[in-house]
Amino acid sequence: MKFNWGTGIALAIVGFISFIMYFVITMSTDNTYSHDLVTDKYYQQELKYQNEIDATKNAKALKKNITLNRIPEGLQIIFPPNFIPEKIKGKVFLYRPSNKQLDFEMPISITNTYLLVPEKRLLDGRWNITVSWNYKNTPYLFKKELNF
Structure with missing residues (x-):
């Protein structure tokens, strides 16, 4: 397989999307990042x-x-x-x-x-x-x- 600039851009985009998804999932499921509103109502x-x-x-x-x-x-x-x-x-x-x-x-x-x-x-x-x-x-x- 030949590695050209198109393959590099595709890998960079997939890597960036994976990086962002990791942080979104971590922030939404980890209890240490849970913040409550000042009031429920x-x-x-x-x-x-x-x-x-x-x-x-x-x-x-x-x-x-x-x-x-x-x-x-x-x-x-x-x-x-x-x-x-x-x-x-x-x-x-x-x-x-x-x-x-x-x-x-x-x-x-x-x-x-x-x-x-x-x-x-x-x-x-x-x-x-x-x-x-x-x-x-x-x-x-x-x-x-x-x-x-």
Whole structure:
């Protein structure tokens, strides 16, 4: 068999296609390359996004917004001091971008002006915290990225 430039081009194309197919199959079947969406119901949450914008504007309009303090017992979420703690209702959602099994949600039920997230629930690393709360039928939303 004589090896000419046509045979070389054909072999190069077959080799390239094989190389690409190997990576496509590897990336689609290997669990180490599995990436989840931020949420399973992405499109339904997108429809509620205007409510989040309004709640965020309400929170930014406050004289003093939520503050976060790291203390030995965990993460302390301090609500504005001029609000009556018993009338604050809502939830705190902590999202771990690297592992969705670590995500958790806590209801807000406080008698003081702060809520404590226990340290045993927070592993070292990056967390996204979302505090969604109502006070006198006004929605508020606080979001922040933090490293614990």
